[in-house]
Amino acid sequence: MPSDQSTWLIAVPNDGDTEGLLSEITSKLAQQSRSSQPTVAELGIPAFKTGTLDSLITLSEELPKQDAFFTSTVAKTVDTLRNLLNNDPAKLAQHIQVNQLGVDDYIFKGWRWNEGRYGVQRSLRETVDVLNKEMASIDNMMKSKLNNYNLVKGSLVQMQRKKTGNLSVRSLADVVSKKDMIQDSEYMQTCLVAVPKALTKEWNANYERLTSMVVPRSSSRIASDDEYTLFGVVIFKKVHDKFVQKCRENKFIVRDFVYSEEQINKQRDELETADVTEKELWTELLRLSRTNFSESFQILVHLKILRLFVESVLRYGLPANYLGLAIKPDPKSTKKVFSVLTNHFKYLAPRSGRSKKQQGGGTEEFIGEYQSLMEQEFFDFVLYEVPWIVY
Numbered sequence: 001m002p003s004d005q006s007t008w009l010i011a012v013p014n015d016g017d018t019e020g021l022l023s024e025i026t027s028k029l030a031q032q033s034r035s036s037q038p039t040v041a042e043l044g045i046p047a048f049k050t051g052t053l054d055s056l057i058t059l060s061e062e063l064p065k066q067d068a069f070f071t072s073t074v075a076k077t078v079d080t081l082r083n084l085l086n087n088d089p090a091k092l093a094q095h096i097q098v099n100q101l102g103v104d105d106y107i108f109k110g111w112r113w114n115e116g117r118y119g120v121q122r123s124l125r126e127t128v129d130v131l132n133k134e135m136a137s138i139d140n141m142m143k144s145k146l147n148n149y150n151l152v153k154g155s156l157v158q159m160q161r162k163k164t165g166n167l168s169v170r171s172l173a174d175v176v177s178k179k180d181m182i183q184d185s186e187y188m189q190t191c192l193v194a195v196p197k198a199l200t201k202e203w204n205a206n207y208e209r210l211t212s213m214v215v216p217r218s219s220s221r222i223a224s225d226d227e228y229t230l231f232g233v234v235i236f237k238k239v240h241d242k243f244v245q246k247c248r249e250n251k252f253i254v255r256d257f258v259y260s261e262e263q264i265n266k267q268r269d270e271l272e273t274a275d276v277t278e279k280e281l282w283t284e285l286l287r288l289s290r291t292n293f294s295e296s297f298q299i300l301v302h303l304k305i306l307r308l309f310v311e312s313v314l315r316y317g318l319p320a321n322y323l324g325l326a327i328k329p330d331p332k333s334t335k336k337v338f339s340v341l342t343n344h345f346k347y348l349a350p351r352s353g354r355s356k357k358q359q360g361g362g363t364e365e366f367i368g369e370y371q372s373l374m375e376q377e378f379f380d381f382v383l384y385e386v387p388w389i390v391y
Contacts, residue, residue, distance in 0.1 A: 166194075
């Protein structure tokens, strides 16, 4: 049973029995499910060069792995777009497009094989290799650009985090001014102490007696937030370590801070540079992700069509003339849609080999050699799915 969260791509032999297939299937589905009719469209499956049976068997075994890789690459690109756009559905819909069309429109409104890019005169192996090379290039490019963006974004977030938080942890560069600090004194220094709001009275009453050589009445309030008040207090340098220890014992937090206009300006410039760089890389990654989604989704669908063709040749034989359908079922009526398809295409059972499989037909040698193919979920028609990874 195929998933109710995917678009189904189907292939059947294109012979006299399929004349008027699209209208017939559409009519039956409409009768079966009046409230939620599925979307149905015809897919053009080219007449590729079939090659040898061994080459088709080899491709049939390899293509599922490449299919999984292609699907994963498309999904990761969608995730990147989703994260860049803060998971905004409206904005996401504007960027998840294929050749400026919505995903459904790309598949259901006249999909055609891109012969200019993937000429049908090539062998199946050559076409698969080209598709794989293109998708691998997209995947590597996205990994590189995303990693570069994440490094810059992480650095920016770390810088911004220093400007947030309470006064016991945040950067004091934009809190403390030059007038709050003693500058260039040989014997004295200003200590900055973050005092919990609940202990403010205790600080004011006891800071002069925490150690010797604390300048009386030197405590001054510099800033305050919901949790802490930042005080500046003047002490002699020789008692600094002991003063820090006594503060710690009383749950006062001495901040390690040296006032330097040069350092403050440097940090400000670094933050501005990181902010500008992050915005530039965000714009570039957004543009690249949008382009690569369009490219990768097209490559994925082309690979699905190749899989339909290869499996159809193996199942139905020559001539290699097959008709394709794309169906997007409503999740509520998936079983009904599948039942309609199963009943309509049951005439293909003798050609598909399903009846023989069910009866245990076939030689032991054949079963042993192609066991992996025999174990796949089997219908009278060939079906592969395009997951709804964009929703």
